[in-house]
Amino acid sequence: MKLPTDIYEIMDRLNGYGYEAFLVGGAVRNILLNLEVKxxxxxxxxxxxxxxxxxxxxxxxxxRFGTVTVVINSRSYEITTYRRDYEYLDSRRPSVVRFSDELEEDLTRRDFTINAICMDKEGNVIDPLNGMEDINNRIIRAIGNPDTRFKEDALRMMRAIRLMSEIEFTIDENTLSSITANASSISYISAERIQNELNKILLSRKPSLGLFKMMETGMLGTIIPEIIPCVGFQQFSSYHDQDVFSHTMIVLDNTSPKLEIRLAALFHDIDKPNCLTIDENGEGHFYGHHIESARISKEVLKRLKYSNDVIEKVYRLIRYHPLKEINIGDKGVKRFINKVGKDNLEDMFNLNYADIMGKSTYKGIAKLKNMEERTQQIINRHEPLNLKDLEIKGKDIKELGIHEGPLIGEILDRLMTLVFDNPEDNNREKLIQYVKEMMKENPLD
Structure with a gap:
């Protein structure tokens, strides 16, 4: 086993001054599992x-909680003093922290046995809580009484499920029962901490493992109650043999591990239960579900404190994910590129390929591939596709005597439509002339 030089330096210095020093937690777990240590x-x-x-x-x-961050060679390492926790008042942090001189006492206050294994700088393992046995059996087990562990910090419940999703272990029966019993206490945890764990679940190799378990225990419904109606909701469609939630999980597992795509996959059909209509042939349709699903995604992601950039990109991916433009002409494809954004196209197609994988038939693959090729052909022609590509800007229109913001926006939209049809007209002088003609005709009053 070879550790980073910085770690040897830290441990050597602590040992040299007579202190004990051990690697602990996820680093040791991942070393033993031959996984990447972050x-x-x-x-x-x-x-x-x-x-x-x-x-x-x-x-x-x-x-305050016994942790000092040491910076060596521009890298940060957390060193925490052995401690024993006293009462937790808010399911988040201990009200009082007392330091300890005993390693085992410190380990018993940690979350799971597989995270309570220590290793010295020579690679010798210290394992008083039998975490190695649980690693060998691929089990996630809370230390001691799981109710106590989860009342100390409710986020540990979500962490157990995240670990299950990341390393594909099984949560032991008592621990899982406790998660189910205490699931509602996740509401005590800050949105930022919940978001951090949710992101890790979404970016795991098979996110459906974690999300199915979160739904089963009641935790997902506590965090995102809007998704509950999707569970078991049948689609009455010849294209779908799964309920909405199960379809969503298949889509998630088939997307690239990129946060915005996986968030879009999670929410892309969330409003389907409110949009179902059934035609005379018994076929289910969900007209407009993408519009409402995009709106709901924005509300939930704001609540979970995601950045505006992430929220806006996820919104676009959901809002325009039904590719009805597949059978239209170049102008329609240009409009599609304009709405989605050139930078988002790869992610949009990734989401759509995954969406097809979640259906009972894959026959849409050829059409989707054709649409992808057509968008690339149009992009390669370097024609104007969004307002940034126009050779006229808002300030140019202001110089013509128009100062109202909404009116300027409407004029720019008209010019965009014009150059979609006639890209050769994307010329500053020509566009200014068009604006002057619009003003003469006064069609904007």
Whole structure:
């Protein structure tokens, strides 16, 4: 086993001053599973005040809870003092933290046995809670009483499911029962922390594993109640042999592991239960579901504190994901590119291919491929496809005496339509002349 040089330096320094130092948590778990290690956490009997004196650059943002961040070679490493927690008042953080001199006492206050394995710098494993046995049996088990662990920090319930999704372990029966019993307490957790765990589930190799389990335990319905009607909702369609939620999970698993695409997949059909109509042949239709699903996605993502950029991109992917433009001419394809945005096209097609994989027939693949090729052909012609490509800007229209913002926007939209049909007219002088003619005809009053 070869650890990063920085880790050896930290552990050597702590040992050199007479302190214990062990790798702990996810780093050890992933080393034992031969998985990538993203973060290295170290636990020690050195107190925070002592750690500050041992290293040149430290960050004290977590010092109240016994964590000091050490910066070496521009990389950050968290070192946490052994501790024993006292009462948790809000299912999030301990009301009081007391430090300990005993490694095992520190380990018993952690979340899961597979995260309570330690390793010294020589690679020797310290495992008083039998986490290795659970790793060998591929089990996620809460330490001690799972109700106690989840009442200490309700986010641990979501973390258990995230780990299940990431490393494809099974949650042990007692731990899972406790998650179900305590699922509603996830509402005590901040939106930012929930978002962080949800993102990890969505970006795992098979996100459906985690989301099915979140729905089964009641946690997903607590976080996103809007999705509950999708469970078991039949589509009465010759194209769909799955209920809406199961279809959504298949789509998720078939998308690329990119956050915006997977969020779009999660929400792309969320309003279908409110849009169902059945024709005289018994075939189900969901007219306009993409519009309402896009709106709902925006509401939920705002609630979960996603960035405006992520929210807007997810909205676009959902709003325009039914590719009705497949059988239309070049002008329609240009409008599609304009609405979706050139930078979003690859993600849009990825979502649509995954959507087809979630249906009972794949016959739409050829048409989708044709649409993808047509969009690329048009892009390769370097014709104007959005307002940024116009050779006239809002300031040019203002110089012609028009100052109302909405009116300027309407004029630019008209010019965009004009150059869709006649790309050769995307010339500043010609466009200014068109605006002058519009003003003479006064069609905008």
């Amino acid at each position: 973060d290295y956490d170290i636990t020690t009997n050195a107190k925070p005040s002592e750690l500050v004196g041992l290293f040149k650059k430290t960050i004290l943002t977590g010092v």
